[in-house]
Amino acid sequence: MVSGSHPAPLPERSAEELRTQVAELLARSRARSIALTETVDEADLVAQHSPLMSPLVWDLAHVGSQEELWLVRDVGGRTPLRPEIDGLYDAFQHSRASRVDLPLLTPAETHAYIGQVREKALDTLERSPLTGRRLVENGFAFGMIVQHEQQHDETMLATHQLRTGAPVLHAEPPPAAARVRGPREVLIPAGRFLQGTSTEPWALDNERPAHPVDLPAFVIDTYPVTNGEYAAFIDDGGYDEPRWWSEAGWRHRTEAGLVAPEFWERDVDGTWWRRRFGVFEPVPSGEPVVHVCFHEATAYAAWAGKRLPTEPEWEKAARHDPATGRSRRYPWGDTDPTSAQANLGQRHLQPAPVGAYPAGASPYGVQQLIGDVWEWCDSGWCPYPGFEAFPYREYSQVFFGGDYKVLRGGSFGTDPSAIRGTFRNWDHPIRRQIFAGFRCARDASPHETRAVIAGER
Structure with a gap:
């Protein structure tokens, strides 16, 4: 095969197989969105946990708004559900830091809205031929919305890391590493x-x-x-040596007062600890x-x-x-x-x-x-x-x-x-x-x- 050739073609799927896959992925994305928002109370949902992030309730309504714009209105050709809120959930009209001051939908209104949108989006999925137009070919518009919601789910996960208070998210620990072999x-x-x-x-x-x-x-x-490798850089004075940093990097390190990765703290005995979704634990070196x-x-x-x-x-x-x-x-x-x-x-x-x-x-x-x-x-x-x-x-x-x-x-x-x-x-x-x-x-x-x-x- 000639160097630089494409991956093997993906297997052909019937329209019904594609619809089934899309419906499952839409459901998985929504289940994750709900899980990330139902673990906190209403005050947490509407709060600004960091000026870098939107209130969680904004992200939740935003994924519904994008789904309505693309799947309900564009692909489905349906009448807008809530045209008056389009501007509130347009990411280009309002910075993340300013969204907390907008007249956003309440959590209850948000859940009702995204539920109505999803119902109509699934109806559109059943009716769409998934061909004949670039936007819907191979289910692209639906895949775009799946990815968009999952991207905001990761953003909401980052918001959870920034919020203070007791842990509300839980998951199994990752697998232990096999003994590392081979070259570095x-x-x-x-x-x-x-x-x-x-x-x-x-x-x-x-x-x-x-x-x-x-x-x-x-x-x-x-x-x-x-x-562990990064801690050696810190211990060797890496944050105190301008020679390792670019001019812009050293300026930012100085102005922001960086001394270690975010969420790290050093104990009096020299042990590094981190805050991870509300849990304080020693930093695992591996x-x-x-x-x-x-x-x-x-x-x-x-x-x-x-x-x-x-x-x-x-x-x-x-x-x-x-x-x-x-x-x-x-x-x-x-x-x-x-x-x-x-x-x-x-x-x-x-x-x-x-x-x-x-x-x-x-x-x-x-x-x-x-x-x-x-x-x-x-x-x-x-x-x-x-x-x-x-x-x-x-x-x-x-x-x-x-x-x-x-x-x-x-x-x-x-x-x-x-x-x-x-x-x-x-x-x-x-x-x-x-x-x-x-x-x-x-x-x-x-x-x-x-x-x-x-x-x-």
Whole structure:
């Protein structure tokens, strides 16, 4: 197979099979939204837990509003249910910090509204031919809404992490790591691979189109950087040494008073503790570090003598299969994620220790690329060559440029329906409330490059 070729085509599904799948995913998304909001009282639902986040009740009504706009009005061609609230739940009209002061629907009104919307959306699903129009081809509009709600569910999960008070969310602990074997780094040979997708039916516009990218050889960490490794950076004075930080990073570290990942505190005996969804616990050294901003990640990488991977490097390490030349849908292949391959879907309320998912490794042997923590990449938020905004500019296009940095791979709070090997996320480089960590990379040395060419590695 020619290097840079597409993933294997997905199996054909009948319209009824597709409708069944969509209905199940819509139900799963809504069940999660309800679970994240029914665990707190009305005062918590309407409160502003952080100026970085919306009140939980705004997120809940917003997912209903988007569902109404796209599935009920556009696809279904139905009369608007609550046109007077459109502006209240337009994310571009009101900043997160200001939404608490809006005349929002009450929690009871919100539940009634999203229930009415869902009833009509499911009726639209039954009636839609799911073909003949780009917006509905292969159920795209419905898949877009599933992903949108799951993305807001992860946002609501981040709001839960920021709220104070007793724990209200509970989940099983992640699996213990198998004994970590093999090298700490993996060499990715030079060559071409296919970045992005033109075949994934529910891929969003910023993931398209697929395009060939040539990269020189590079080395990438087998696992994300762990809490224990990051603590060594702190103990070595990493937050006190401007030489490890970019100019913008050092300025932010100083102004924000950063001394450790968000939610970490040091005990008098030197033990690091963290607050995790209302629980105070010792920081587990073997888990990927989380709640660090891009500037902290780049400082650690410089201290370690490395750098962050670029977005194309991350994707090649995650998707390219050197044996076939194909770009896979996921590191492990083209099949959807299972609990044996990745920590996704809020199944656990924390990252799993490194080495916990050997079945999720990429062909190069890079592990835990999907789930656990979003990974900062040293790339700005830009369109791919041939980008076309669809179905609206405000999803991706209006954010291109600026200071945004790319994040890849999803987190423990990301649902499997809202992540894949091509999925792209972005945020400001100072953000720490998101479930973000990182892994390091470096340029391959001339010796390593020659060894690859000679077939020694």
